[in-house]
Amino acid sequence: MKVVKSMKYDVIIIGAGVTGSAVAREVSRQNRSVLVLEKNADVCEGSSKANSGIVHGGYDAKPGTMKAKMNVRGNELMEETCRTLDVPFKRNESLVLAFSQEDVDGLRELLARGEENGVPGLSIIYRDELLELEPNLSDKAYAALRVPTGGIVCPFELTMGFAENAAMNGVEFHLAEPVTAIAPAADGQEGYQVTTTKDTYEAKIVINAAGVYADKIHAMVSKVPMSITARRGEYCLCDKSVGNLVSRTIFQLPGKLGKGVLVTPTAHGNILIGPNAEDIEDKEGTCTTAEGLAEILAKAADSVKTVPSRQVITSFAGLRAHEAGGDFIIREAEDAKNFIDVAGIESPGLTSAPAIGEYVAGLLQEMDPVSLKENFIAERKRVLQISGMSAEEKAAMIRENPAFANVICRCETVTEGEILAAIHRPLGATTLDGVKRRTRAGMGRCGAGFCSTRVVAILARELGISPEEVTKFGGDSKILVSEGEEVSAE
Template identity: 55%
Template structure:
């Protein structure tokens, strides 16, 4: 029997796992996907929100500001990329300028440091590619950009090194309350645990409602995005937001941590919790909203779009994080309704939730806890001297597999053989950026499959895109 099972291996689940690994507890993380960050965490804006737009006094405001502080610290400890590029919330209509003062007051009330109003001349000097319709903006220097995959991978790897078990492709079918423990019926058999952490994203209501008479409703709010080529990666330095609306922060334009640029997200509430398809109508609307009448000086060149994608946010009707032990289900802890700024807040959510768990169970400290983790070496980021040294040590680092992102065989091999390493093409992509460039894996997929086959000791026909049911090959044209 486990002490704690965490349901969900997204950014919240992996942050909880890492925080729990500081204690002597038998912890297991389960997820129905084949890897970490495969649900809500895989397709979002990758923004480190400062906390200016959360309603003062809410849990969301408190955890956003605390999470912002923690993320920059954790990036040092766990070696994942993050950049404090600042956020600009731009007003383009003079009559709406007063909304900036409201946001500034909220930022100050929430404890966001150094927020201020920037007037038009300074604003356009900071960001020359902004629309000339810009009136003023709220500037929040603690805003940043991050890769959600890298956060979940770093947290998950560090948790695994510290003793947390991970079970993937393990889907919860039912949860039964027993006398002092829970029985989880999964597609891989029955698991028993004294406590449960529900970090199941858009399915958090499904898990909660299995054990509680007080029902919860999570709506899947779909956001679609456009990802632009790295040629446009320096179009804006800061993350550029419009004034927020009733459905969220609006369509923003920002650089990514890896040097691309993106536009999005849209916001559409849907019934399908797996509905991550993109639509031409929404894509056209994104282009229009980021055009000269909105945020950018010039109409964005559509021939620089390398892909579009969609993600789902776990929207709870009261637009508030739910981080608590369920009143009528002792030992069952919810981390539900974790929508934006959930990515930023994730380490603070974990800190709070594990505090509640410790208050109840008082696990002894793990005196052997390892706080540091070293990420995958990316050859593209190294100097020529450093590259040559890496190749001398391991010639695989001299074999380029993905030409768009300059990813080498050595990086892919490392990604596969790390704690909770890649087991699919998407797993390799998340860890190395293989296949994320202009050709979108058009040229490098066969070679990556060969490396996966070799390192995992499985035939090519068993290589998948993202786990069971997504096999890339069905057989051979002719036998050897």
């Protein structure tokens, strides 16, 4: 019997970045039908895939703002969230450097602001103590704000953890389905009709979590102005061989456009350097520039003695969704009942995601109370990583499934068994990048040169498509062409 899927939902969430996915997971605790519509072929394809991965303490945001509240609450919730969703997270502390006595006034301001925001344990330390903590700091390092609650998290796993767990609890995800229009529900009923490139759906409540496009989605229902600028940030990622350059996240004093250039270990043991900040017109403008990369490497030299520029294995850029007012907008639109904007979620949006999920789920209960699910599944496990296992554990895995003996990505030691697990799970990988973010195949220093064709072959076999149909990230991003096929010059 053919199952006809309902086209009516209680809630539609637009956007499956970390914000939309966190909201989906928290709302999935409630007895509501929920649909997430995402324009890209996978979750975590927007800002959520290209950021610093820092769990900020909360000393930077202006007291009383949504940013300050969500940051501090998100930081509090992060450890438990990552434990239940099996997401790599470490409370590695942050240090905000001052390079002179005058800069120390800036640190004092941050400390006072942090204390007002409720950030625990902040202190100012001077050079001797600083070098005991981080011996590779530059000769310029004079003092620092020490932030013991600072941390690092894997942004991909956090986003996928929320999304997969939401799916486990009944949330439907329609990927590669951009929203093109929103209209009031038919016959004067409460709610909206949401049209995509494929279908039209109805929902009582619509949540706009569309990142840099949140202003466009907002304008589909509201006349109250909202303007989101894409603020690009570029990065260099360094090989794990220099992963012990610093163990804490090293910031410089924040400037007008953001928190400045940092040097930090990642949750997976690489070193990340960046970002700069540049407002751009193009909401898809994630290319890097020679000038931008040179700028971040030069600035990083103020923080650490030797910048490992010869160990840079890749560069990338992400777009912050900067709203003109400078704060997170998380509320029902003034002139559009039951339409909730979750917009302007620039940094510290990753840190704030667990708190934003909690807050929006609370808003829904105020607007339209329902009972909670008795059978809510709180835990989710990520794809197991064979590289961290003992020899006995590996042998046991291989006995159970020989695919765990077939190493596909040599740099990160990722096996066929792990790739199969990434494909065959809730919201499983369907693209090369999807496999990469779920397993780390292709994240090593060879830049996927060795493993990508082998991953393409596995994806094609498992998805029942030809290798030519496998894409890097959906749409036209094909990797292989058939003999005789014309290739566009673009």
